[in-house]
Amino acid sequence: MLDNLSLLGQAPVLNIQLLLDGLFIGATFVLAAYGLALVWGVMNVKNLAQGDFVILGGYIAVTMAEWGLHPILGLPLVIVMMFGFGWLVYRAVISRVIDRDLFTSLLATFGLAIVMAQTMNLIFGPEVVAAESGLKTRSMFDGMVTVAEIKAISLLLAAVLATIVIIFMKKSRMGQAIRATAQDARAARVMGIDTDRVYAFTYALNSAICGAAGVLISLIWVIQPYFGITHSIRSFVIVTAAGFGNLPGVIMAGFGLGFAEQYSGFVLGAEFQQATVVALLVLILVVRQIQQARHRQVVR
Amino acid sequence: MSTAMTQGLLYGGIVLAGIVAPFAFPEYTFQFALLWIMILFALTWDILGGQMGYNSLGNIFFFGAGMYLCAVTQIGLYYDVAEYTAAFGAVKVDFTMGQYMLGLGLGMVAAALGSVVLALFFGRIVFGLRGPYFAIGTLGVALAAGELMGTWEYVGGGGGISLPVYPGDPDDRALLYYILCFVAAILTFAFLRWLYGTRFGLALNAIRDDEEKAEAMGIHTTRYKTVAWGVAAFFLGISGAVFGNMTGFIEPLEVAFPTTTFGIFMVLMVLLGGKGTLWGPVIGATLFHVIKEVTWTYLLGWQWITLGALIIVNVIYFQQGIMGWARDKWPERFGVVVDRRTTISSRDEEAAS
Numbered sequence: 001m002l003d004n005l006s007l008l009g010q011a012p013v014l015n016i017q018l019l020l021d022g023l024f025i026g027a028t029f030v031l032a033a034y035g036l037a038l039v040w041g042v043m044n045v046k047n048l049a050q051g052d053f054v055i056l057g058g059y060i061a062v063t064m065a066e067w068g069l070h071p072i073l074g075l076p077l078v079i080v081m082m083f084g085f086g087w088l089v090y091r092a093v094i095s096r097v098i099d100r101d102l103f104t105s106l107l108a109t110f111g112l113a114i115v116m117a118q119t120m121n122l123i124f125g126p127e128v129v130a131a132e133s134g135l136k137t138r139s140m141f142d143g144m145v146t147v148a149e150i151k152a153i154s155l156l157l158a159a160v161l162a163t164i165v166i167i168f169m170k171k172s173r174m175g176q177a178i179r180a181t182a183q184d185a186r187a188a189r190v191m192g193i194d195t196d197r198v199y200a201f202t203y204a205l206n207s208a209i210c211g212a213a214g215v216l217i218s219l220i221w222v223i224q225p226y227f228g229i230t231h232s233i234r235s236f237v238i239v240t241a242a243g244f245g246n247l248p249g250v251i252m253a254g255f256g257l258g259f260a261e262q263y264s265g266f267v268l269g270a271e272f273q274q275a276t277v278v279a280l281l282v283l284i285l286v287v288r289q290i291q292q293a294r295h296r297q298v299v300r
Numbered sequence: 301m302s303t304a305m306t307q308g309l310l311y312g313g314i315v316l317a318g319i320v321a322p323f324a325f326p327e328y329t330f331q332f333a334l335l336w337i338m339i340l341f342a343l344t345w346d347i348l349g350g351q352m353g354y355n356s357l358g359n360i361f362f363f364g365a366g367m368y369l370c371a372v373t374q375i376g377l378y379y380d381v382a383e384y385t386a387a388f389g390a391v392k393v394d395f396t397m398g399q400y401m402l403g404l405g406l407g408m409v410a411a412a413l414g415s416v417v418l419a420l421f422f423g424r425i426v427f428g429l430r431g432p433y434f435a436i437g438t439l440g441v442a443l444a445a446g447e448l449m450g451t452w453e454y455v456g457g458g459g460g461i462s463l464p465v466y467p468g469d470p471d472d473r474a475l476l477y478y479i480l481c482f483v484a485a486i487l488t489f490a491f492l493r494w495l496y497g498t499r500f501g502l503a504l505n506a507i508r509d510d511e512e513k514a515e516a517m518g519i520h521t522t523r524y525k526t527v528a529w530g531v532a533a534f535f536l537g538i539s540g541a542v543f544g545n546m547t548g549f550i551e552p553l554e555v556a557f558p559t560t561t562f563g564i565f566m567v568l569m570v571l572l573g574g575k576g577t578l579w580g581p582v583i584g585a586t587l588f589h590v591i592k593e594v595t596w597t598y599l600l601g602w603q604w605i606t607l608g609a610l611i612i613v614n615v616i617y618f619q620q621g622i623m624g625w626a627r628d629k630w631p632e633r634f635g636v637v638v639d640r641r642t643t644i645s646s647r648d649e650e651a652a653s
Contacts, residue, residue, distance in 0.1 A: 046432050046436070093612055093616070096616045097615070097616060100619075102431045102432040103355045103431070103432065103435060104615055104616075104619065106355075106432050106435055106436075107355075107567065107571075107611065107615045108611070108612050108615045108616060110564065110611065111608045111609070111610075111611030111612040111615065112608065112612060113608075114560070114564075114604055114605075114607060114608030114611065115604075115605050115608035115609055115612070116608075117604075118604035118605045118608065119605060122601065122602075122605075229560070233440070233443070236436055240433075240436075269451075271450065271451050271458070272447075272451060274447050275444060275447035275448050275450075275451065278440050278443040278444040278447060279444050279447075279448075281436070281437075281440040281444075282425075282437065282440040282441055282444055285426075285429060285433060285436070285437040285440065286425055288429075288433075289425070289428035289429055290428075292428060
């Protein structure tokens with residue numbers, strides 16, 4: 001552990017590698033977390049199946065790549081398919097838990113996560129897979145830092161997608177309706193907004209964003225049917241740290257988590273990478289609680 | 301027949317069935333032992349989830365903690381733990397019967413008390429969280445514990461620990477662990493039955509109904525919540541100690557901290573049986589165990605999908621559970637007084653008379 005730390009000190013170039021990888025992977029975390037923040041803020045549903053939507057998007061891309069369609073060209077198709085899938089899931093499950101207590105939605109989406117992970121395991125098998133981009137890997141600083149071209153492209157794609165979603169939320173009629181519903185669902189209904197349609201659209205949009213994040217992850221990293229829960233927890237870490245409705249916060253926390261994972265994986269060893277995510281979740285909740293405790297008075 | 305007699309017959313019948321079961325069907329002893337563990341899981345989850353309204357997803361943490369505490373005590377009494385775990389079961393320590401039993405007994409005590417200490421410590425951290433944050437926070441604690449145990453070489457890391465071998469006949473061993481599971485579950489039930497009748501039980505229900513008002517009425521909510529979690533941890537620690545020895549091998553992710561299997565089964569069993577009732581968890585656990593064994597046998601490969609679907613359907617359409625449904629159907633039998641004057645049918649009766 002200390003050896004790895006001193007290695008970082010002696011070869012500062014390695015930091016650049018870690019920071020770059022954190023940036024590339026963090027961008028996909030931001031996408032998934034933004035989807036969660038949207039659903040959480042608008043519908044008050046804690047979607048524990050978030051990570052499984054990501055993995056499903058990745059598998060669709062991998063399957064299309066096997067059929068000869070390049071994943072990047074397949075991205076719009078994945079977005080459309082995942083949008084439809086999200087709409088179906090909303091109609092089948094989410095619409096029935098939306099006005100129930102919070103634990104109901106948490107548990108129902110957890111059941112959904114189990115069903116999705118297991119179905120993917122049956123269809124695609126338990127192997128770890130990745131989509132082939134066919135692009136080169138460039139090396140810098142005498143081979144000390146390597147950057148796969150696809151990683152840079154995926155960062156660019158993530159930025160483009162995020163911009164499209166943000167503009168959509170600001171300018172479009174549906175985006176305005178979603179924001180109105182988030183502010184006050186009852187008032188929105190009085191104003192003639194079909195909130196049920198808004199909810200369905202929001203959930204489907206979240207599913208599409210997750211699917212896009214999954215395509216990028218399958219290109220720059222690996223996917224496996226059971227990796228979903230870790231992605232869900234990452235999204236929860238980011239949203240809990242940032243607070244929903246705080247877009248700059250989500251972006252900062254997403255990249256921060258990317259860096260934290262890369263550094264802990266390098267310094268402590270690869271087996272600590274998962275532990276870092278959950279430990280950060282607990283830590284953030286503790287900090288939140290201390291902040292809240294200041295606002296609350298208790299019987300002594 | 302009076303209620304007391306019916307109840308006496310019921311309890312007697314269950315205890316008798318529990319004693320006869322391993323002798324009548326010796327090849328299913330492990331399954332029966334697991335059933336008692338499941339009942340214990342459901343009962344302890346219901347203390348917080350049902351009676352107190354705090355839905356924890358991380359109670360399995362104490363199961364794993366108890367398992368590891370017991371293992372380390374058992375081995376540490378006669379051997380160097382680090383050396384034992386480093387050999388990954390290659391070191392065979394032959395225990396005499398006396399040594400084995402002493403180790404097991406002390407291990408169970410350490411597991412129970414250690415879990416309570418952990419509950420008091422983590423209670424300070426998680427009980428400020430409300431609603432879904434509490435569920436996610438406890439889930440995080442359990443997941444983190446599993447991941448961190450996997451990196452701790454002293455207790456065997458990801459490779460796990462092989463527990464001391466029982467120095468006797470395998471059939472006796474199966475029976476011993478059956479009896480331990482059985483007694484643990486019965487004790488849990490008896491203790492909770494007494495506990496829910498006391499002021500303590502009422503305070504827990506007050507916290508569930510409205511925590512702010514309970515606080516305003518002078519109930520030290522944080523103290524009650526922590527103690528309730530300690531009670532759950534006590535019994536879960538014992539169950540972990542027994543289960544670890546029963547399987548003979550412990551490993552952090554699949555056996556000790558199975559958050560996505562046993563950890564979720566607890567919640568599901570209680571929801572199935574009806575939360576906030578004494579008998580709901582018992583009925584739910586029994587039914588769930590049967591469903592699970594049947595699907596694991598006849599729907600292999602699809603068992604998890606069936607399980608996930610069961611969670612969704614249960615949560616959406618049948619959240620009150622079997623006992624909750626029965627209470628709606630026959631309220632008088634649950635001591636709920638229905639004011640018949642307000643119902644239409646009673647008005648008709650009055651008009652007729």
